[in-house]
Amino acid sequence: MQIFREKIEIFVIFWANGLHIRKKNSIFVSFLGVIGSQIKQIKQIAKKHTIQNQIIPIMKKVLSMFVVLLMSTMMWGASSSVPENAPDVMLQAFYWDSYPSNSSNLGYGNTGWSALLNQADELGEYFDLVWLPPCSQSSGGTGYIPKQYSNLNSDWGSETQLRELISKLKAKNTRCVADIVVNHITGNYGWCSFATMDFGDYGVFNPDASWICQTDEMNYETSAGTCQGKATGANDDGYGDEANYTAARDWDHKNSQVQAMCRAYLKWLKNDVGFDGWRYDYGKGFHHSHINDYNSAAGAYMSVVEYWDGNPGVIRSRLEDAQWNNMAFDFGTKYDAINNGICSFNYGKCKGAGMLGAGLSKHAVTFVDNHDTFQRNNSEFGGQGNSMLSNFKDRLLQANAYILSMPGIPCVFYPHWVTYKSEIKAMIEARHLVGVHSQSEVKDEYAEEGGYQVTVVGSKGYLILQLGNKVGGSFDGFTKKASGNGYAMWIMTNTPVEHTYTVAGNSADVFGTAWAPSFEANDMIKQDDGSYRWEKSDLVLKAGTIELKVCEDHGWDVSYPAENYQLKIDAAGTYTITITFNAETKAISATATKTADADPGDEPGDDPQPAEKD
Ligand SMILES: [Ca+2]
Numbered sequence: 001m002q003i004f005r006e007k008i009e010i011f012v013i014f015w016a017n018g019l020h021i022r023k024k025n026s027i028f029v030s031f032l033g034v035i036g037s038q039i040k041q042i043k044q045i046a047k048k049h050t051i052q053n054q055i056i057p058i059m060k061k062v063l064s065m066f067v068v069l070l071m072s073t074m075m076w077g078a079s080s081s082v083p084e085n086a087p088d089v090m091l092q093a094f095y096w097d098s099y100p101s102n103s104s105n106l107g108y109g110n111t112g113w114s115a116l117l118n119q120a121d122e123l124g125e126y127f128d129l130v131w132l133p134p135c136s137q138s139s140g141g142t143g144y145i146p147k148q149y150s151n152l153n154s155d156w157g158s159e160t161q162l163r164e165l166i167s168k169l170k171a172k173n174t175r176c177v178a179d180i181v182v183n184h185i186t187g188n189y190g191w192c193s194f195a196t197m198d199f200g201d202y203g204v205f206n207p208d209a210s211w212i213c214q215t216d217e218m219n220y221e222t223s224a225g226t227c228q229g230k231a232t233g234a235n236d237d238g239y240g241d242e243a244n245y246t247a248a249r250d251w252d253h254k255n256s257q258v259q260a261m262c263r264a265y266l267k268w269l270k271n272d273v274g275f276d277g278w279r280y281d282y283g284k285g286f287h288h289s290h291i292n293d294y295n296s297a298a299g300a301y302m303s304v305v306e307y308w309d310g311n312p313g314v315i316r317s318r319l320e321d322a323q324w325n326n327m328a329f330d331f332g333t334k335y336d337a338i339n340n341g342i343c344s345f346n347y348g349k350c351k352g353a354g355m356l357g358a359g360l361s362k363h364a365v366t367f368v369d370n371h372d373t374f375q376r377n378n379s380e381f382g383g384q385g386n387s388m389l390s391n392f393k394d395r396l397l398q399a400n401a402y403i404l405s406m407p408g409i410p411c412v413f414y415p416h417w418v419t420y421k422s423e424i425k426a427m428i429e430a431r432h433l434v435g436v437h438s439q440s441e442v443k444d445e446y447a448e449e450g451g452y453q454v455t456v457v458g459s460k461g462y463l464i465l466q467l468g469n470k471v472g473g474s475f476d477g478f479t480k481k482a483s484g485n486g487y488a489m490w491i492m493t494n495t496p497v498e499h500t501y502t503v504a505g506n507s508a509d510v511f512g513t514a515w516a517p518s519f520e521a522n523d524m525i526k527q528d529d530g531s532y533r534w535e536k537s538d539l540v541l542k543a544g545t546i547e548l549k550v551c552e553d554h555g556w557d558v559s560y561p562a563e564n565y566q567l568k569i570d571a572a573g574t575y576t577i578t579i580t581f582n583a584e585t586k587a588i589s590a591t592a593t594k595t596a597d598a599d600p601g602d603e604p605g606d607d608p609q610p611a612e613k614d
């Protein structure tokens with residue numbers, strides 16, 4: 001048994017090392033910790049029990065470990081759809097019914113593909129992500145009741161226009177986010193005849209009623225006619241009363257064909273159409289383990305779900321369901337900090353709100369309003385509904401300043417953008433200049449009913465946001481980048497530390513003194529292109545090798561290169577020596593240019609001193 005135990009241990013350690021060699025990153029390092037604890041467990045089991053009693057359980061244990069290890073390895077093989085320290089600012093580039101043929105458009109203009117294409121240069125300049133409305137052929141209008149995923153002609157425009165829009169934004173380094181409606185589908189005609197989903201190289205799918213949940217209304221609505229009873233899929237695995245969407249047919253996501261179709265759909269959207277992320281519509285309708293499945297298959301830059309719940313604890317559970325391979329719209333921040341806080345004269349609620357306050361900022365997409373809250377529910381934004389843009393300009397801008405200062409990925413709403421472009425542009429610039437990102441640290445928060453102030457740490461500096469009665473004063477080193485009634489955004493960018501670079505070498509003839517990093521006469525001069533240069537002429541030298549280094553800040557602690565740089569002097573003569581140094585790449589180059597041959601009467605100086613310094 002002793003031998004058997006050792007074999008297990010050796011095998012597990014071997015496995016762990018193999019993985020470690022394969023990919024050395026933090027996930028695998030933490031994974032090694034898990035393996036370590038499993039080795040301990042095996043040791044404990046073997047110690048506790050006799051040989052006869054333990055051979056089978058230990059083997060079972062090893063086998064189950066195998067399964068866990070294999071599954072884990074497969075998971076890690078897939079890429080995450082949650083960007084690290086994301087500096088992105090997103091635009092929701094539509095609102096309810098803003099498609100071109102709807103003439104009312106609430107006064108903010110239509111957001112069809114062609115209208116957005118005309119704005120692409122400006123959008124690309126300010127936004128890193130642009131969320132487009134559902135782009136598949138649907139029952140019409142905004143498009144949340146899809147018919148045929150693979151058909152990209154919709155009320156928003158044609159497939160050609162959509163592809164052109166995506167390429168144009170991509171050329172501006174802006175990623176497009178698709179709005180994907182995978183909870184449900186509607187019949188191509190009738191209740192149970194569905195369109196073919198043709199994703200080309202990614203697969204062709206012919207769904208039928210057996211792909212629909214048996215809990216769907218198709219089975220009990222009398223208007224379903226002959227389709228009634230034909231939905232034979234599993235029970236809907238969504239959440240609570242809203243798992244089944246009664247206005248369309250709910251896919252059975254436990255069906256392997258439905259799963260294959262969804263994976264193909266997303267791979268096609270990403271690799272063929274050009275989207276770099278997606279927003280899952282109706283996230284209450286299906287279990288979020290499927291989100292992890294589909295995201296792992298397609299590997300987009302980012303993925304976010306609409307799960308309409310203001311409780312960050314509930315959102316945390318959904319993120320766990322998706323194995324953390326997802327983000328979520330932060331309804332908690334929307335309700336607590338924005339509606340009940342900024343819009344309701346209580347800035348005290350700006351502190352610790354929603355997903356941001358719950359430590360979930362890496363997975364949060366924050367917003368002030370969206371297509372649903374904005375038009376459909378007049379109680380949103382503190383009860384002002386659609387009139388808020390004009391009547392509540394100050395508070396609306398304060399709310400935008402809040403999301404654009406805080407961590408998470410902020411999502412600006414199109415009607416806000418077009419109404420207050422110059423103000424929002426200044427806010428986005430402030431965020432980008434100091435590199436506030438999805439996981440930025442929030443500190444020095446002061447929140448009370450009348451005002452709020454916070455410092456947010458960016459990758460390139462600091463941002464201070466003031467709201468309400470906190471607005472005012474000044475901060476050492478900070479400049480006010482964006483401001484209006486009741487808000488101010490101050491920024492301080494980290495200025496790169498200027499170093500001194502000095503040449504030191506083994507030849508006193510060349511350097512005045514040998515190996516002297518603090519000898520200011522040998523300080524290099526910074527050039528317009530940012531490089532450093534040192535030059536000395538009329539040096540009478542004999543053949544040999546000059547060794548040198550470039551030293552940072554007059555000391556040996558930091559010096560380049562690691563081994564001394566060697567400059568060969570081929571023949572005696574008079575030389576000009578030029579040394580350049582690139583502080584970014586640490587590359588050194590030195591040249592010795594002969595300006596006169598050696599005069600036989602010349603008396604060259606001392607031999608270079610052999611001592612090497614490092
Ligand atoms: Ca349904």
Ligand SMILES: [Ca+2]
Pocket residue numbers: 183236237238243244245250251284285286
């Ligand atoms: Ca469902």
